[in-house]
Amino acid sequence: MRFARFGTDRLGLVEADAVRDVTSALDTLPSYRYPLPTGDMLVANLATIRDRACAIAREARPSPVSSVQLRSPLANPGKLIAAPLNYQKHLDEVRANADLHHHNAINTIDRTGLFLKATSSLVGAGDGIALDHLERRTDHEIELAVVIGTRAKRVSREQALTVVAGYCVGLDISVRGPEERSFRKSIDSYTVLGPYLVTADEVGSPGDLDLYLTVNGELRQRSNTGDLILGVPELVAYASSFYTLHPGDVILTGTPEGVGPIHPGDVIEATIARVGTMVVDVRAA
Ligand code: MN
Secondary structure, three states: OEEEEEOOOEEEEEEOOEEEEOHHHHHHOOOOOOOOOOOOHHHHOHHHHHHHHHHHHHHOOEEEHHHOOEOOOOOOOOOEEEOOOOEHHHHHHHHHOHHHHOOOOOOOHHHHOOEEEOHHHEEEHHHOEEEOOOOOOEEEOEEEEEEEOOOEOOOOOOOHHHHEEEEEEEEEOEEOOOOOHHHHOOOOOOEEEEEEEEEHHHHOOHHHOEEEEEEOOEEEEEEEHHHEOOOHHHHHHHHHOOOOEOOOOEEEOOOOOOOEEOOOOOEEEEEEOOOEEEEEEEEEO
16 A cells, blocks of 8 residues: 655545545544654554555545645654665765765775664655755765564564565765765755655565666666665664664665766656655755
8 A cells, every 4th residue: 555645744545646535544543642652653553544544545536646745654753764885886886986985984884884864854755855055965865765664673684574564765865075974964855755655565575676766857876676785674684783663763775876966956756666756856945
């Protein structure tokens, strides 16, 4: 199934190019009081919401997806975890280009570990990217985004996919420069998730998904998740060996080669097989 968030806090189910408003399925959520539980409550209660949403969708009128403004499929993720340099050819291009590495230490992922992006950087496809610090080089990075479905700590590689709720297309927008990754990649709107949350059963194995990204129609990145150095099960196991994972936590799996600068006025189209295509406008902040 494909869950969309759109407009002003609407929840939708997407089939083909049509979205059905199933917002009232959120009425099945428990009522919460401060302090709120950790994690994203839509994902934490996805099984219940899913059943209710299906029932509501049977009676709901379809609208074209193109007629709604897509928001981030996740409203309240607890953490945005990201994998640095997780495709060999991207590691090679970064090592070869000072505009990319800026004399930062370039280590392989098994030495660097993972990093966190601020949750305040998160937007949806319809929100677009607001470029800040226009004097700095800022690049697109397409990444498969993994959405965690259940609380997990020290999950094994073999069990890892059982804690995955679904997937999104992700953009890890990155200012190039000497600063920490968490700083350069956490500007408002520099994490884009979309177009929908696609449940794991619909995607199947995440290990052989074609992905590609165009800017203004020009192909910039094309690869397959089979080329990931650490695949999805390894990343979930690795992340959960350091962090407790909570429902709604996101793991951005890393970008392949072909990263390049974006500018106000550009239109990014990012596609991952069986997950979807999102179109994202770039503007000046
Ligand atoms: Mn990245």
